[in-house]
Amino acid sequence: MLGIFDSGFGGLTVLKDIHRRLPSLSTVYLGDNARAPYGTRPQDEIFAFTLEGVRALFGMGCPLVILACNTASTNALRRIQQEILPTEFPDRRVLGVIRPTVERIGAAERVGVFATPATVASGAYERELGGPVPQIDCPGLVDMIEQGRDRTQDADEMVAGFCEEMMALDPRLETALLGCTHYPLVEGLFKKHLPEDVRILGQGPIVADALADYLDRHPDISARIRTDGERTYLTTANSVDDSLASRFYGKPISFTPTS
Missing domain, CATH: 3.40.50.1860 (Rossmann fold)
Structure with missing residues (x-):
């Protein structure tokens, strides 16, 4: 599956364009709604929360995770790519939106x-x-x-x-x-x-096009992402407003708590 991480619902605006561009991809979306928003948090906290989300998605079998969040991309992506992936997850990749x-x-x-x-x-x-x-x-x-x-x-x-x-x-x-x-x-x-x-x-269509190009250029990653169209929506919160989430995505969707 392709993993998509965001601090809350914002990444759904990117995910809907990914689904339009690559409708057969199997995806799992993880929103850290329990700790949203990230935008006023210190950098080390943003890094820790983002890394936790990435590790969770890797644990679900995702070979590639998109940080569909500018705050996470700007404050955590480089450190994850340089400090974490080479030693802990050398066969996994994390991409951002910047x-x-x-x-x-x-x-x-x-x-x-x-x-x-x-x-x-x-x-x-x-x-x-x-x-x-x-x-x-x-x-x-x-x-x-x-x-x-x-x-x-x-x-x-x-x-x-x-x-x-x-x-x-x-x-x-x-x-x-x-x-x-x-x-x-x-x-x-x-x-x-x-x-x-x-x-x-906006960034949704841009990120979707970039992802399609990346998968074309990295068949080793692409081959490890299922193409059965399964779509899963997870949240770290005990419950979320699915009607609000559906406004971000543009269609009715339903979230499941991670615990």
Whole structure:
């Protein structure tokens, strides 16, 4: 099976595009809803929680895990790849969402990033893009989305403030990257409060295309992922709101607690 890990429901916006692009893949999604959100946690804690999730998915037989979470990708991916996999899991792989996203952005584009405080603080997008990038951290937005409050006036006003900050940083902005997989649920608010000519870039289709390319180039990994279309949704929480999860995914789904 292909493993997908996220701090909560956000990775479902990526998973739905993976299923559209590669519908026969057998997948297991693990959301750490019990400890969500990750965006304001310290880096060592994010690393520990992410590694725990990756190990759990490896234990379920996944040869490849996608960190469908920008905060986990920016604060844990490199350490897992460099410090953990070579000694503990040399035949397994972990991929994130940052690199494929950056590869899709044109070199000459004026891009700004909306992300969690932890993602912005990591400096990952500036490293990958090779220089300073306007970034707005969005404290509280993930919490609001996970609580199902993304259609409220409070959410509208919050996103309006973030967009105003971004345009003050770069009035000539061309592309706004939603650098958190939760943010597609409020993409309409970003469109509402940014100039009409600013392109909104989400990560789901980008990651799905990158995964398809990766599997084509790594048949040894691809051969170990079943293609019977089985889909499993797990959560570390005792219970979650399946109706909210279904909004992230776009279709009715149901989660099972891991314990």
